Amino acid sequence: MHVLITGGAGYIGRICSELLVSAGVNVIALDNLSEGHRGAVPPQALFYEADFGNPVALDEIFRRHRIDAVIHFAGEALVEKSMKDPSPFYETWAYFPRNSCLTLEPAPSALTMRSR
């Protein structure tokens, strides 16, 4: 099984990646390293430094790997920041995921994901 973890170099993404790797899952981690750290990604995981809002990067990842599931942690996470400027939060938690779903819809792996 192949799982794409967005925000895989962040706090929760790292923990999730480690748990999945220890369970024998093939982890593909994506992170733009705006907050995360490359060294946080487990060595067994594949890492792509890319922005989740970049459809070209996502297309490439889905072309190279048969992704069975996506777990989305890539985004702004600080409440105080969200109160001052909500727009990046809207982008990473609503706009980018919506666009990614539209982008990935024709991919066979995305169709498989939706049918489960």
Ligand SMILES: NC(=O)c1ccc[n+]([C@@H]2O[C@H](COP(=O)([O-])OP(=O)(O)OC[C@H]3O[C@@H](n4cnc5c(N)ncnc54)[C@H](O)[C@@H]3O)[C@@H](O)[C@H]2O)c1
């Ligand atoms: N930290 C906690 O205790 C906690 C608890 C419960 C839920 N959560 C939730 O988990 C999610 C992740 O939180 P976190 O604490 O791991 O935050 P984090 O900042 O440590 O991780 C987010 C990661 O996403 C990356 N990122 C941000 N925007 C990106 C983009 N556009 N493209 C690619 N990568 C991008 C950052 O570089 C970072 O590595 C949030 O939804 C948060 O609310 C966190």
